[in-house]
Amino acid sequence: MSETTIDVRDVPPSDRHPKIHAEFEALDSGDALVLVNDHEPKPLFYEMQAEVDAFDADGYEVEQRGPNEYRARFPKQ
Numbered sequence: 001m002s003e004t005t006i007d008v009r010d011v012p013p014s015d016r017h018p019k020i021h022a023e024f025e026a027l028d029s030g031d032a033l034v035l036v037n038d039h040e041p042k043p044l045f046y047e048m049q050a051e052v053d054a055f056d057a058d059g060y061e062v063e064q065r066g067p068n069e070y071r072a073r074f075p076k077q
Contacts, residue, residue: 002028007036009068017044024052024074032059032075038068048074 006023008016016037024033035041040062048055059075 001030001032003032003034003073005034005036009036009038017047020044020074021052024048024055024076027076029054029076032073035070035072035074037070037072040064040070041072045072045074053077 004023004027006020008019011019020033020035027033035044045057045060045062049057054076056075056077060073062070062072064070
């Protein structure tokens with residue numbers, strides 16, 4: 001089990017979700033994508049929960065580390 005971290009704070013908003021989905025798709029089963037973002041990624045969580053069968057919603061975690069830094073862990077089944 002490994003983790004891949006991507007920081008999307010400097011990625012244009014319109015490009016964020018496609019980039020995140022591509023990174024998640026490239027993971028092996030049991031791995032996780034750690035997303036560094038400037039806001040809590042609740043909309044992305046709901047999107048992944050509804051559309052991505054391999055997303056382990058029960059294992060999702062998010063932590064605010066600063067006013068503009070959230071780290072969210074998206075595990076893959």
